[in-house]
Amino acid sequence: MTMEKDMRYYVEISGWRMEQNLERRNELLSELTELYRKSERKDLCIIASGSSLNGAMAAENFLRKYSGCRVLLISPTEYLDYRREEAKEYFCIAISQSGCSTNTIQAVKGMREDGTLAIVLTGNLEAELQKDADYFIEYGVGNETVEYVTLGFSTLTEYLMLFALEVGKANGKLKDGAYQKLLEEIRISCRANSEMYRQAELFTRKYYREFLEMEKAIIISDGAGMGAAREAALKFGETLKIPALYYESEEYIHGPNMQLTPEYAVFFIDANEKHNRMQEIFAATGLVTDKIYMVTNKKTEFSERVCSVEIPVRNEVTPLFTVVLFQYIAAVVTMEKNQFKCHPLFEKFEEKIHCKTENYMKRNRKESKRCADM
Incomplete structure (x- = not known):
């Protein structure tokens, strides 16, 4: 590489x-x-x-x-x-x-x-x-x-x-048989991560302008996907510097959905093997905002706005590849918009409160300057 x-x-x-x-x-x-x-x-x-x-x-x-x-x-x-x-x-x-x-x-x-x-x-x-x-x-x-x-x-x-x-x-x-089967599903999911990267490239190219203009986002998931949704919200917040929330799918429709307007971008991570309820919520959300996107490893009835790698693995291993689209969007949009710098007043915040050691802060100040100069 x-x-x-x-x-x-x-x-x-x-x-x-x-x-x-x-x-x-x-x-x-x-x-x-x-x-x-x-x-x-x-x-x-x-x-x-x-x-x-x-x-x-x-x-x-x-x-x-x-x-x-x-x-x-x-x-x-x-x-x-x-x-x-x-x-x-x-x-x-x-x-x-x-x-x-x-x-x-x-x-x-x-x-x-x-x-x-x-x-x-x-x-x-x-x-x-x-x-x-x-x-x-x-x-x-x-x-x-x-x-x-x-x-x-x-x-x-x-x-x-x-x-x-x-x-x-x-x-x-x-037992050994179950152990080996789970190892194989992890291996399949590692390969799916690489395939999802290729799909994310195509998907981001297709919706490039929407992602550049994104100002607020919600990420919806359930099961093991909640860890990936939380990470997606963190990445959007710290790189794109936009408000990004995450919810479990049924919790989303019990109140948080009432804030929806056509300006919202809403992402769904659907790796639920038991039913397609989240796809119904995806379609309903599309009645309010056009900016809906789905990450899945399942077949869907939707031909647009779905970034997928169809592999039959259990929900528990899917975070190994469902997070890729969010990481890729954060990486590309941050670079394209040169959003490495925070608001000037944020320096005052960092002077007052540190979450990392001083050596780390010095190293990352150099790294941020290098990225901004590229």
């Missing part, structure tokens, strides 16, 4: 990298799996924020269904201020792709104070968080050198799914 390592580059290589990680899963998972097997705490608590929390949410249904454990997903603030005692009962994993999130650093310090083994998953083994962790494990993303991460979300989601399989096997939840 010779493409400039910008945001779009990392979206493009996600499927390829996930296939690589699948093949080297024993190497990537061995340390964490061994720590889990030795632990007296068998239920899982994941502490993360931002795209790392979204990646964990995208894997949550898979974790719950196939690990044989209770699964608790919480932010560092929720851990530190509200659920610290509860978390002591769990095998805890903190996640920070950058290794520089100040809230995760504080959570890891809290884990050590409580005598909880401080296990951290990261994409940056040189980060400041290293000195506070008992175990600092790279989960297969490498150092993604742009501020708005995409590869990190996808590889983390896959990593946690693969970890669920190892835990499920250790707990006697999964």
Whole structure:
């Protein structure tokens, strides 16, 4: 790959990298799996924020269904201020792709104070968080050198799914046949990620002007797709700098839909194997705004405004490819509109409140200037 390592580059290589990680899963998972097997705490608590929390949410249904454990997903603030005692009962994993999130650093310090083994998953083994962790494990993303991460979300989601399989096997939840079948569905979904990238290129070209003009967006999903929807809303907010909300499909039609006007862009992620209710909501939304879009792995009756890769996999693995369109739109539109800079007053906000360490802030200021100058 010779493409400039910008945001779009990392979206493009996600499927390829996930296939690589699948093949080297024993190497990537061995340390964490061994720590889990030795632990007296068998239920899982994941502490993360931002795209790392979204990646964990995208894997949550898979974790719950196939690990044989209770699964608790919480932010560092929720851990530190509200659920610290509860978390002591769990095998805890903190996640920070950058290794520089100040809230995760504080959570890891809290884990050590409580005598909880401080296990951290990261994409940056040189980060400041290293000195506070008992175990600092790279989960297969490498150092993604742009501020708005995409590869990190996808590889983390896959990593946690693969970890669920190892835990499920250790707990006697999964027999070898089921284990192998789930591995194959993950492999199919990694390849679907690459195919979805190609579909996203075509789809974005077709609706290019609408995406350039998009001023507010809603993302609708259900099941495992809620993690992908939350990540899509985050990406649109931080890159396109527009209000972006996400809702579960039935919750959307219980009030949030009342804000709709023809100016809204509404995206649907439909990977529900049980029925086509979301497609009915998609059609109804189209009576208010023309700017409706669907991501799916299912056959639909709609020939327009659908970005699809038709593969028969269970809902729990679909976040591995359904997020791609949103990542691609964010990457392309941000670059085309040169929207790397925030409002001038945002500098005052950053002077007052930091969510990353100073070293990270310095690096990303240089990166933002480089992107703006391209």
